[in-house]
Amino acid sequence: MLETVQTTSHDDDILANAMKPANFQKAVNNWVPHDIALKDAWFPLAHSFAVEAKPVRRSVYSQPFYLWRENGVAVASEFHPNDSERSSKSIYSDASGRYPVLERYGYVWGWYGNPANADPVHLPSIPYLPEEGNLPQHMLGTVRFDCCAPLSLENLIDLTHADFLHADVVGDEKMDKEVVEVFHDSETITMVRSCTNKSVAPIMKRFGGVKDDVQQVRQVIRIYLRSHAAIAYGRFSPGDNVQLFHPCVPETRDRTRLDYTMNTSNVKKSNPFRYLMPKASYKVSRQDSYMTSPQSPRYMNPEKRKDLHSPLDEAGQKYRVLMQALAERQAHGDFSYRDNVSADCSDIIGYDGK
Amino acid sequence: MxxxxxxxxxxxxxxxxxxxxxxxxxxxxxxxxxxxxxxxxxxxxxxxxxxxxxxxxxxxxxxxxxxxxxxxxxxxxxxxxxxxxxxxxxxxxxxxxxxxxxxxxxxxxxxxxxxxxxxxENPAATQPAVIAAALPLSGTEQVSLTHSEFLNALYDDPALVIAIRGVRFTPYLATELIEANGRLVMERNCQWAGPRWPAPFIPEFPASLLISTEPETGESKLIVRDADFKELLRVILAPVPGSRGVTQVRWRAKLASHRPGIMAKVMGTGAPFEILSAVDGAALRVLRPSVSVHAEALRQGIIDRRTASSQAA
The missing domain is CATH 2.102.10.10 (Rieske [2Fe-2S] iron-sulphur domain)
Structure with missing residues (x-):
């Protein structure tokens, strides 16, 4: 079971203090995401199908992760098996240079942090992905962002950006009403956006068989802070639900890898939306990069000028504060999980199994 | 900057x-x-x-x-x-x-x-003098030289940064860089392009290039004249410092409609003026500072007098 460092009362208070209004605003404006590197987390390093006998290379904060299979079982090492001039190993792997690794939801997950603390109980819950994986490859894909992972996730959790950047895919800002709710614990943040009579997503209108001009939308973004992984679950009426797993692996502090899964097995096999929606990520990710790529260098150093915010930015602001609270706690030597990330979150995201 | x-x-x-x-x-x-x-x-x-x-x-x-x-x-x-x-x-x-x-x-x-x-940068800055008419030809180039390096190259060897159709710049100056009416001014003798006697053996040059620079922004007026003092080409060239040491150079130009002589007429075939976006690094490296040696002192002198004058006012 998890071995944790004894925490102090100071550490217990970090999140509570961070949420106090004065401290909250200070943290929001001290946001330098490139300086945050959280440890003791499972990262979805590769789709399971991508890991075979021949090693593939991944990174977490520039720390090498070589993945391959031995007798069908995925392994992760910081050394390539052909590396005959191994340098001294890091503190993140065992004596033989192997990392803790497990396989679930169609991913090979590697543990970045103290190997002794690795525990499957810290694996994020993803209700709409089968635990054994095995989804068809047309529902999977890889895209990259030229920006740091937290900015990519901050981008995701503020879905008002989609109305402008991705209007030609998911619809514009025209709607009658928009309500945004935000929930959090020490390890996750969840944003629920409910839109009334929103203009129909063009991809649903063109390929998904939706004939109406407006639809009712409930979008949920749930971020597992340490793993930099997000659930993006959308319910559309009329229209099919969208079930996206959106991990943002920080391969380096300023480059992000996204091995996504868009589970469209809920969509009729005769509906082109089932096959096209997963591919929309290639377009949407380029649209995101159009903004996050130039945005990222502007967050590399502390900035005297404060960002301006609107009431719509609550989720992004809380994400900033929660990440900094976790980083501060880890800086104090506390790597424990205060909340259970592997508990089924179906109720939280409103997933009913359909 | x-x-x-x-x-x-x-x-x-x-x-x-x-x-x-x-x-x-x-x-x-x-x-x-x-x-x-x-x-x-x-x-x-x-x-x-x-x-x-x-x-x-x-x-x-x-x-x-x-x-x-x-x-x-x-x-x-x-x-x-x-x-x-x-x-x-x-x-x-x-x-x-x-x-x-x-x-x-x-x-x-x-x-x-x-x-x-x-x-x-100053919203309350006094409006600059109005220039009535826009010169009809224009262009923009991004040059991989800093603002001051661009101007120094323009002074020391214009051929490294600009090209004027039918005109060859010589090393021989009609006027070294001097201060005139608060601007940095110089004039360089030019030959026509094509097979010519080498410049050192030319008794009379057929054309000249006058460069007049505003000392703070580097915005410059370039005038090509023939030996009869007739203006053949006028250029306003505006270098602006950019990121990573790049200088953005915008220019506008007008070619005189009447240009006596065959070679002056050649100036009208194709583009009469261009900024070279790629600088010949080998030539630039060995370019001896000549005109530019005194440029900074002259520039600073003008600026100091402006500052003293504005403070006195």
């Missing part, structure tokens, strides 16, 4: 040619390391803001110009008015609320004349 000046905030920099600024799509330019977005509002007035949305620091130049002439960030739709930079709308808020004065992007003063859009 120029290393020294009286007050950099009061300077006017020609950051675009008029035709580059439209209401169809905002453009990005640099003023030193400062990115600036330019566009035209609904009245056709050129506007300039820092190219950075104060919301999430995305470049405003990646957004769009709305029908009402305001600029909208392409990331979350924050919309700014051009003259003051005030935030006017966050579309998703679905309200008509007014935003506090703090909610604004940094704005620049803009002046447009003579086919150039000039900006000043």
């Amino acid at each position: 120029a290393e020294t000046n009286t007050n950099p905030q009061t300077l006017w920099w020609a950051v675009a040619r008029s035709e580059e600024v439209t209401n169809a799509k905002p453009i990005n330019v640099d003023l030193g390391d400062q990115p600036v977005v330019l566009w035209r509002d609904a009245d056709g007035v050129a506007r300039a803001l820092e190219d950075r949305c104060p919301h999430r620091r995305a470049p405003l130049s990646l957004g769009c110009v709305l029908g009402n002439g305001m600029i909208q960030c392409g990331y979350h739709g924050w919309t700014y008015e051009g003259e003051t930079g005030h935030l006017k709308d966050i579309p998703n808020l679905k309200s008509t609320q007014k935003f506090p004065p703090l909610y604004r992007a940094k704005s620049y003063a803009v002046a447009e004349s003579g086919g150039f859009v000039r900006i000043s």
Whole structure:
């Protein structure tokens, strides 16, 4: 079971203090995401199908992760098996240079942090992905962002950006009403956006068989802070639900890898939306990069000028504060999980199994 | 940016040619390391803001110009008015609320004349002198030289940074770099292009290139004249310091309609003037500083006298 460092009362208070209004605003404006590197987390390093006998290379904060299979079982090492001039190993792997690794939801997950603390109980819950994986490859894909992972996730959790950047895919800002709710614990943040009579997503209108001009939308973004992984679950009426797993692996502090899964097995096999929606990520990710790529260098150093915010930015602001609270706690030597990330979150995201 | 000046905030920099600024799509330019977005509002007035949305620091130049002439960030739709930079709308808020004065992007003063859009960091800067007519030919190049290196190359060997159709620059000066009416002025003898006696053996040169530079911005007037003192080509050249040591050079030119002599007429075949975007590094490295040796002292002298004069006033 998890071995944790004894925490102090100071550490217990970090999140509570961070949420106090004065401290909250200070943290929001001290946001330098490139300086945050959280440890003791499972990262979805590769789709399971991508890991075979021949090693593939991944990174977490520039720390090498070589993945391959031995007798069908995925392994992760910081050394390539052909590396005959191994340098001294890091503190993140065992004596033989192997990392803790497990396989679930169609991913090979590697543990970045103290190997002794690795525990499957810290694996994020993803209700709409089968635990054994095995989804068809047309529902999977890889895209990259030229920006740091937290900015990519901050981008995701503020879905008002989609109305402008991705209007030609998911619809514009025209709607009658928009309500945004935000929930959090020490390890996750969840944003629920409910839109009334929103203009129909063009991809649903063109390929998904939706004939109406407006639809009712409930979008949920749930971020597992340490793993930099997000659930993006959308319910559309009329229209099919969208079930996206959106991990943002920080391969380096300023480059992000996204091995996504868009589970469209809920969509009729005769509906082109089932096959096209997963591919929309290639377009949407380029649209995101159009903004996050130039945005990222502007967050590399502390900035005297404060960002301006609107009431719509609550989720992004809380994400900033929660990440900094976790980083501060880890800086104090506390790597424990205060909340259970592997508990089924179906109720939280409103997933009913359909 | 120029290393020294009286007050950099009061300077006017020609950051675009008029035709580059439209209401169809905002453009990005640099003023030193400062990115600036330019566009035209609904009245056709050129506007300039820092190219950075104060919301999430995305470049405003990646957004769009709305029908009402305001600029909208392409990331979350924050919309700014051009003259003051005030935030006017966050579309998703679905309200008509007014935003506090703090909610604004940094704005620049803009002046447009003579086919150039000039900006000043000081919104209260005195408007620059109006140039009546825009010279018809124009262009923009990004040169991988710093602002001062570009000007020094122009003084020491123009052939490294500019080309004038049918004209060959010689090392022989008619006038060394001097101060005249608060500007840095020099004149270089020129030959016509093609097979000619080498310049050292030429008793009389058929043409000359006059360069007159505003000492603080480096904006220069170039005039090619023939031996009869007839103006053949006039160029206004505006170098503006950009990011990573790049200098953005905009220019406008007019070729005289009547140019006596065959070689002067050759100037009208093809492009009469161009800025060379690629600098010959090998030639530049061994270029002996000559004219430019005194340029900085002259420049600083003019600036010091301006400063003393403005303080006395």
